Amino acid sequence: MKMEKLKKLTTGSNKSTTKLIATIAVIVILYAVMTILDATGSLTSLMKGLLVPVCAYSLVAVGLNLCVGYLGELSLGHAGFMCVGAFISAFFSKAFRGTIPDVPRFIIALVIGTFFAGLFGFLIAIPVLRLRGDYLAIVTLAFGEIIKNVINVLYVGIDGKGVHFSLKDMMALGMEPDGTVIVNGAQGITGTPRQSTFTIAVLLLIVAVIVTHNFVNSRTGRAVKAIRDNQIAAETVGLPITKYKLIAFTLSAAIAGVGGVLYAHNISSLTATTNTFGYNMSIMILVYVVLGGIGNFSGSIIAATLLILLPEMLRGLANYRMLIYSIVLIALMLFNWAPSILKWREEHGLKAIIKKKKEVQ
Amino acid sequence: MxxxxxxxxxxxxxxxxxxxxxxxxxxxxxxxxxxxxxxxxxxxxxxxxxxxxxxxxxxxxxxxxxxxxxxxxxxxxxxVARTFQNIRLFGDQSVLDNVKIGLHNSFKYGTATGIFRLPKFFNTEKKMDEKALEILSVFGLDKFADVLASNLPYGKQRQLEIARALATNxxxxxxxxxxxxxxxxxxxxxxxxxxxxxxxxxxxxxxxxxxxxxxxxxxxxxxxxxxxxxxxxxxxxxxxxxxxxxxxxxxx
CATH class of the missing domain: 3.40.50.300 (P-loop containing nucleotide triphosphate hydrolases)
Known part of the structure; x- marks a missing residue:
């Protein structure tokens, strides 16, 4: 009797595993399609250039989805955490170019970028997450703007004597003639080694999806969801609210940092503009999350991919492309969550197909 | 005393x-x-x-x-554990998970153990499942273990809230x-x-x-x-x- 129940329960947890497999399948299919298109030469160079950014922004969207969908807090500054990850890892890669071999340097850059994005998330969340309400949205919005503007006036250089900082101009660094300027104000970091390949990006995306899935379905994840569902009830069953909110938000920011590292190692000139790391980008990432479905990681990835590639695919329409883009946005919004479409997906979607196959077996 | x-x-x-x-x-x-x-x-x-x-x-x-x-x-x-006049369940989670949240402080493993799915994760989760089912069966709720808490009938939601409170021992x-x-x-x-x-x-x-x-x-x-x-x-x-x-x- 008891065994039967336990068995039934394992099928319950299989539901979430099926979801994970479906998500990974979606990523692998997208990867295969793009690789085939690339091999047959049907990708424009612009499209090719977008492959890694698509993965980078998908990562940030997955991170933000963890924050919005599972922690239940709105962040409007995830582009800011991406920015932190991007600049810190690019700084490291450029500073140690030639001293550390390529592969270990990229791995260390990845770890450092992720760590600092998480650290910034942690520091911001300490005061904010103690409050109830929309304070997190306000503070992260400000953080995203501040970090972007600080980087735009930041000059950092290295010479024989060590590291020099300035918030004024390049001359104020007062460097020896043999020194190199690494962060050059509004021109950002140029000459970062381009190490992010599409394959690395896809692998990191899959790792991030597995990590978030495991997190959400663990003891900590249950506590985070409990706090989202009902904070007072969560307190009365003995959950330390602030601790779990901090853990979830730090993880969310760290994943955004991974996206930043990928992004930074894909372009030769990294600058902090409104369109790359500013408020606009934070809102775009939120759009990916909302369109793809709050709490649905594969949805975030699909939405990010479609919405980043779409303007490029519509380039042939010249002036009309932004018009079509907005119509597609509205259509997606209407159709993605229409009850009849949801029902159709339940019956004919990927999950239903997997389920049917299992039944046949 | x-x-x-x-x-x-x-x-x-x-x-x-x-x-x-x-x-x-x-x-x-x-x-x-x-x-x-x-x-x-x-x-x-x-x-x-x-x-x-x-x-x-x-x-x-x-x-x-x-x-x-x-x-x-x-x-x-x-x-001290309590229930509420206006039921406060974790509505988007299953009946079993509601009780497992109540067990949060009695069965422990770290966040990293959960993310990397170390053996301790599986052992502890299994123990939690068993304990939660044991508590649920006292209320006859074990057959609803997989159901979302918000989908339970009203009377059962009240019972689940008591079960969750009791899970905190x-x-x-x-x-x-x-x-x-x-x-x-x-x-x-x-x-x-x-x-x-x-x-x-x-x-x-x-x-x-x-x-x-x-x-x-x-x-x-x-x-x-x-x-x-x-x-x-x-x-x-x-x-x-x-x-x-x-x-x-x-x-x-």
Whole structure:
């Protein structure tokens, strides 16, 4: 009797595993399609250039989805955490170019970028997450703007004597003639080694999806969801609210940092503009999350991919492309969550197909 | 020493004195009732006992330790669990997960263990599943383990809330109007359930209730609140025959 129940329960947890497999399948299919298109030469160079950014922004969207969908807090500054990850890892890669071999340097850059994005998330969340309400949205919005503007006036250089900082101009660094300027104000970091390949990006995306899935379905994840569902009830069953909110938000920011590292190692000139790391980008990432479905990681990835590639695919329409883009946005919004479409997906979607196959077996 | 000892508890919201000079002493194993007209301050007392409100005056002792003004989560760890008048379940999670959240502090593994799915994750999760099912089966809820909590019928949601509270392994269980919104049959079932959990879990219970049948049927002692003050206190039969109580609460 008891065994039967336990068995039934394992099928319950299989539901979430099926979801994970479906998500990974979606990523692998997208990867295969793009690789085939690339091999047959049907990708424009612009499209090719977008492959890694698509993965980078998908990562940030997955991170933000963890924050919005599972922690239940709105962040409007995830582009800011991406920015932190991007600049810190690019700084490291450029500073140690030639001293550390390529592969270990990229791995260390990845770890450092992720760590600092998480650290910034942690520091911001300490005061904010103690409050109830929309304070997190306000503070992260400000953080995203501040970090972007600080980087735009930041000059950092290295010479024989060590590291020099300035918030004024390049001359104020007062460097020896043999020194190199690494962060050059509004021109950002140029000459970062381009190490992010599409394959690395896809692998990191899959790792991030597995990590978030495991997190959400663990003891900590249950506590985070409990706090989202009902904070007072969560307190009365003995959950330390602030601790779990901090853990979830730090993880969310760290994943955004991974996206930043990928992004930074894909372009030769990294600058902090409104369109790359500013408020606009934070809102775009939120759009990916909302369109793809709050709490649905594969949805975030699909939405990010479609919405980043779409303007490029519509380039042939010249002036009309932004018009079509907005119509597609509205259509997606209407159709993605229409009850009849949801029902159709339940019956004919990927999950239903997997389920049917299992039944046949 | 009694399990719960409350002395001169009081709270003011601005100029409003919601509860004043509230005293109660509950022995281990007792089933104690807290009654009174609407707005008398019963739920406010519960909120102070569980740390949701910080009392302005008075002391609360649980098993001899002072828990006055502590955080809600700490008070739960000290041994006080509660349910709510308006049910507060984790609606988007399964019935089983609701109870497993209650088990959060008794079965532990770290965040990293969960992310990397180390062997400890599987062992602990299995133990949690077994324990949660054991608690659910006391309420006959084990067959709903996979159902989303918000999809349960009302009466079952109330039972699940009690199950979740019991999962935290409390010494004292506070039930806020457990029979609210129930029909006579469901109320009868609830009385049996309360008797059963006293036996199975050996827990002391303090409950707020309006249903006089339930109160007179199961409570051993009563405290009557009116306008934030204790009107009468003692054995159930004595209190219910107190002319003051009849006048204030049951009607003349």
């Amino acid at each position: 009694s399990l719960l000892e409350v002395t001169n508890l009081g709270i003011s919201f601005g100029g409003l004195r919601a509860v004043d000079e509230f005293n109660i002493s509950i022995e281990e194993g007792e089933l104690y009732g807290l009654i009174g007209p609407n707005g008398a301050g019963k739920t406010t007392v519960f909120n102070m006992l569980t740390g949701i409100y910080k009392p302005t005056d008075g002391k609360i002792f649980l098993d001899g330790t002072d828990i006055t003004g502590k955080k809600t989560a700490e008070i739960n760890k000290a041994g 409390p010494k004292l269980l506070l039930l806020d109007e457990p029979a609210a919104g129930m029909n006579p049959n469901e109320t009868k079932d609830l009385m049996n359930t309360i008797a059963l959990i006293r036996k199975e879990f050996g827990v002391t219970i303090l409950l707020i209730e309006h249903d006089m049948k339930l109160v007179s049927g199961i409570c051993e002692k009563l405290t009557v609140l009116n306008f934030g003050r204790v009107l009468s206190q003692g054995q159930t039969s004595t209190v219910l025959n107190d002319p003051e109580v009849i006048k204030a609460y049951l009607g003349e």
